Amino acid sequence: MNKKRSRSHPGKVIGCVSRFHHQKRQADLIKSLANLDLDTGVVFMGQGECLEQCKLLVEELGLEKRVVFLGNVQNPFSILKQCDLFVLTSEAEGLPNVLIESLAVGIPIVSSDCLSGPREILYPSSDQTKILKFDECFEVGEYGVLYPVGNVEELSKAINYYFDGNIFLPEPLEKRAQDFSVDKICKMYSEILQND
Template sequence: MNQHKKIALLVINCLQGGGAERVVLTLGQGFDQLGYEVHVLRFKPLVEYDLSPNLHYHVLKFKPYKLIPGCERRDKIFARSVDKYISQNIGQPDIILSNLDRTDSILSNSKLPNIIYIIHNTVSLLYKFNKNCDAEQLKKKMVEIYTKHPCVCVSEGAEKDFIKSFGHITPTTAIHNPIDKDSIQKQADAFIPEYQNYIIHVGSFKDAKRHDILIKAYAKTDQSMPLLLLGQGKHKSEIERLVIELGLEKKVVFLGFCDNPFPYIKHAQFKILTSDWEGFALVIAEALALGTPVISTNCPSGPSELLPEINLMPMGDIDTIAEKMRQAMNNPQKFHAPFNESLMPARIAEKYLEFAQRLDFTK
């Protein structure tokens, strides 16, 4: 390893599924393009992505530490092992980026410098602060974690929500997720889908994505284009039942998880998102990188920062969403929007370094 290079370390629980995991790998590529020696440390061996040979990968298994009683005690002990592993196997990183709550909790106990948390979600909605009877206790615990290090939020909406939820407890900034347009365009040419003239939705079947709203709105259109659903998740069987109930079995296609969704996105007439919340809405930016039109609910964080107003729809409004779908089915190009080149990985990595410099991390 070249000892003269600056070191960037990205830490995450695993590299299985999920948008945050993809962001970590893409951001790592951005730091590599800037000449950094890039390391990715995870706590589970699972991997569902092709790994670039330009980055260095490490696994320090958390599983043996599960035998230690007490969550807080367990995380403190494991954090000492993490610090020791980093010092012995990676060196002294110039910047350490912590991703998702499991990792954030562990690194809140780290003694290493230069740590920044990346907040990938709209926290108040993800953790249901308004509906959770234990909300105050949960918020207190999260404040203890997030006061320890500065935070980068993946959208302006996510940053506003973070401050509204916890107050000005630590330095924050908003930096959008990186989008490797060149890689996405290359992956999009891997195959041509067997379907034609279709609508695509990409996302896990979970609360935030509101597949139920999507299906009910689609049922109100003439279904002249089939609706393809890419993803897995806990609500999938429930949505399958709804499709049958509405008599849409021949129009809605469940494609399951696909490790390369980009050919489906590229060849779609348009992409739709009906979420109640997003952190950044990675799938919108990826669709724009492929020139695919997008319509989306104007949910907190993300969509309004990526799309013009004409492409946005009110959350949960089935009739309005159905009308926007009808318009897009008649004229998809009406909802075409340009890709923002400032989202390229090296440009985003530079923004992290600018934030770190303001914090006196990387003089």
């Protein structure tokens, strides 16, 4: 399935759902807007101790018309479905459920290549011990694009890469999300326990 986006597509919207905490690095996404088309905006969902800092950064960069802060949203899926892209900027994760949730609603993803989860979820055929270094270029996986943690320039390039229409998906994103269903995971655990 070839997912195309035109650079002339008006009103491109990036979604971001996470707690506002220094580890989540939402400021990187705000800074990356300076390198994106003027018709590209970001919708943030979540609360946290770094929210006010991010709002100040938006003001400092003059991006008030391009960034929306919705706070905690009871049903983020209804908003995510309307976004053109989902971005995760974390420097560390456990299992980033929000990536699986984004896949489940069929939203393309750009994610930091942090420990742990994004590479396993978005690029399962790659070397799972690899983590992109800060000075390396973004990588295109089967189900999304990975960029080095904290590298705003590569984040911008990865987003533009998608909006330029360069993403080829081997199957619908929703199908990849099914690999993480409760039934499938329970079956895998059961097989592991039986083999011990």
